[in-house]
Amino acid sequence: MTLPPLLLALDYGGTKHTAALLIRGEQVWLAQARAYSPPGADATYDQATMLRLARGLLAQNPGRLAAIGVSFGGPVDAARGIVRLSHHVPGWEETPLRDRLQAEFGVPTAVDNDANIAAFGEWRFGAGQGCASLLYVTVSTGIGGGWVLGGRVYSGADGMAGEIGHIVVRPGGAPCVCGKRGCLEAEACGPAIARAAQERLALEPEAGAGLRDRVGGNADAVTAQHVAEAAAAGDALAAEVLAAAAQALGAGLGGAINLMNPERVVLGGGVTKSGDRWWQIVRETARDHVLPQTRVQIAPAALGDDAPLWGAIGLAEAHA
Secondary structure (H helix, E strand, O other), X not given: OOOOEEEEEEEEOOOEEEXXXXXXXXXXXXXXXXXXXOOOOOHHHHHHHHHHHHHHHHHHOOOEEEEEEEEEOOOEEOOOOEEOOOOOOOOOOOEOHHHHHHHHHOOOEEEXXXXXXXXXXXXXXXXXXXXXXXXXXXXXXXXXEEEEEOOXXXXXXXXXOOOHHHOEOOOOOOEOOOOOEOEHHHHHOHHHHHHHHHHHHHHOOOOOHHHHHHOOOOHHHOOHHHHHHHHHOOOHHHXXXXXXXXXXXXXXXXXXXXXXOOOEEEEEOHHHHOOHHHHHHHHHHHHHHOOOOOOOOEEXXXXXXXXXXXXXXXXXXXXX
């Protein structure tokens, strides 16, 4: 009996890790496994967790592993397969992740930044199919971006293209994990929305009743999801906080659209589930910031949270 060739996709995130198997040539997952990280997790914990997930999938699904594609949530030197760092998890600095995985599993392995990989996944399998140029932006724990130009991921001279989250949209604004202030990530990602809401609740004790009710009066427990839900239910403070984040994102997207004029922009990540009003503000603000002759086609990701996994499959296929 000939064992089917398997492709393994690994997605290292800031708060969760996912492994998935696919029989080469198919477009339905054979199996997936996911684990969430506890507070204070480091690179050693992350790697041990991912290896456990991957080994478990391979043990339960007979086949011949052909290649591995890896999505990593942070800057990556894709040509050398080295993780430069994680902005959210300590201990990943200059980690030769490709070589370690190749040594562990004995098959070709390719590694790239999660936003680049998700961009490739959406272009190949999702909302970017048929586009010659695509900007993908993930809005979640952080904000990252990836370009697909002419059917290939564009990484830039130093492998850092697409880092739209670190464009300054509000000089002197909120501090960012990169060390600057007012970066798009610091103004519009999930934790930024939560932080802005917490600050408003502390300053305005009579406002935000609907939002306060959702967290039992504990403002420190507010998340971006709470803000989105309260805004949808009519809480004015939550709606203002969400709108400010959407405006910041729209401004950042407008600048990127003016610079590269992509055929389509695809947005993914948990914050994109914030409701119709969030999408409306993002699109309107982006349109206000671009030249009148420029197309502004901003679409939701078709692959959802699986976009990095599908991109990793595409990467694995290319190296199998």
